[in-house]
Amino acid sequence: MNHNTPLSPLPLQHLANAQLRVMSTAQLGAHGVSAADAGAHCRPGGPWQQLLPGVCLLHPGPPTSEERLHGALLYAGRPPARTARAVPAQPGAGEPHAAYADAMITGLAALALHRFSSAPPLLSLDRIDVLVPRTRRLRSVGFTRLVRGHGMPTPQQITGVPVAPVPRAIADAVAQLAEAGAVRRLLTEAVRGGHCEPAAIVRELNRARLLTRPHVVDAVDSLLAEGRAIAEDRLYQMVAEYGLPDPLWNVDLRLPGGPHLGGVDAYWPDQAVAVELDTRAPRQGFRQDDDALWSEYARKREHLERLGITVVHITPKKLRDSLEQQAAIVRTALMASTDRDPAAYVVVLPR
Template identity: 65%
Template structure:
């Protein structure tokens, strides 16, 4: 039998009832073979005027019209991941739906893959501007307007960028999030990959600023991703990072002011330095209640060393060690130090207010603190 002969309609009828599911409108050659369609016949369906098309090597779109945004993403994942027929078995169909807001991105974060889960796409994930668009970034272009869809792949992947699939190789892959069943790089990594492809300083500032203002990612995590990607050697990225850090601290300080006032706490001394009388500098704190000897510090650094998401640099280790030494020194003097992170202030302001109030109320049960000199910072 000639495999170039077009497939008769009745031979393909078993695919028709799946047309409402994007993962059945876009199939790899392996998946088609599993469904009883030989490669030659699939190719024949893509001849000029035929009912199918082949947007990327080894990937088939089971209709003749332009691909939707979801279909383009699906095609890129299938091309880069090249799932085997076995890995595609038993994958439940999910309705095609694009994430349109940060709310949907947060939902996706809560359902990220576990280390033991098996992706039908292998170890690949959408990244760059396409990922940011899925997360709901208003500053990211619409998916259909992108010339390329970036996909993160293992360094050893033996494929090349082609068509609208642009492969970005990585020595180690991050843990992906899931949006509409598709693996998507975490926001920090997606930002770094988007910035790597942009020489537009204003666009870079806009993307990084939205990441912080909209609560997608903490500034310190963004900076770490940019550093690990070697992007801090570019002056326009360094300038954008300065704006990012200032933006992140300003937002966190605003939430700290809100915490004090909304929850009726006594007004502290804001942004002060502490010193021993005639002695050394003890360090700066963001808020200080001298009568109770309670200090609050905004911890805007990346998570402590030993976390699972990424290796820490020597500078980050030293920053963490210095912060620990400072806290231990103040506490030996009888000063209670409360560390608050921007994320906790953003997501659980009431809980953080309870933490600070508890520290203030416990002051009467402690021995008096050492006398310190308080100076404006």
């Protein structure tokens, strides 16, 4: 065959009006299109084009953002040539997204799909990051950048595309960002937008060994402060919405003339009930400090409970996901105070 040889008709007329016109060579082979015929149709001036190695765009125009996403997934998800086999022509035929194997969109492209306003639009991205297992034997090529990981998270399906969860997508995006403001905006939107809790983001940044970069550390400090402020707002909301008696907010407890017992976020002195928010987050290289902090939490709780004070321990995630349930737990503790022995007298001071 030479450049003047007419192209043979291909048995793909039923796909001519398909919304998504990007297919792998394996998928084309399942429709009876040989690699040679596909290559001929992707020649300059032909009706198709090669989007990525082993991936064809079935029209001559520029790819849409959706076609770029699916093309990147088809490239990253294809098995090595010696074990390649025909796969369903469309994701969803047979096993869902079988052609994508365990590849998923991550990084800024994933955050755009999660509707982050601080992430660039998909079409403006020069690279689409695709998360693949560490053993995947492919290289980054064209607009597809492979991100290899030891552990693969469970993807979320967004508009038919497997997408990494927000904490993992943020870590993979931050790995490519050197500008402190961009990092801070992503982290802040993740928490303010209710996508996830700060601790989940810090865990992923920790795994990616990004907490040694000064601009990331600064952004994390702002994130933790933001996360605590949001958790406190939710605690105020819980008390107001569910008719709990007003507590004393953000106080320190001391024994009269004795030692400091510790600070609590809310305290009901008549019922001797305290609420403490757990806003800890693991840090790279500070696991021992995190364990020590948890031990301090536990010691304080045990000490207060020996004095007859009930401590309700609440995480920001519980306040976000089950506010009514947390209110019921606090209400039960308040009501149970009449059945307990009177608590020791403590001095309450502003914190």
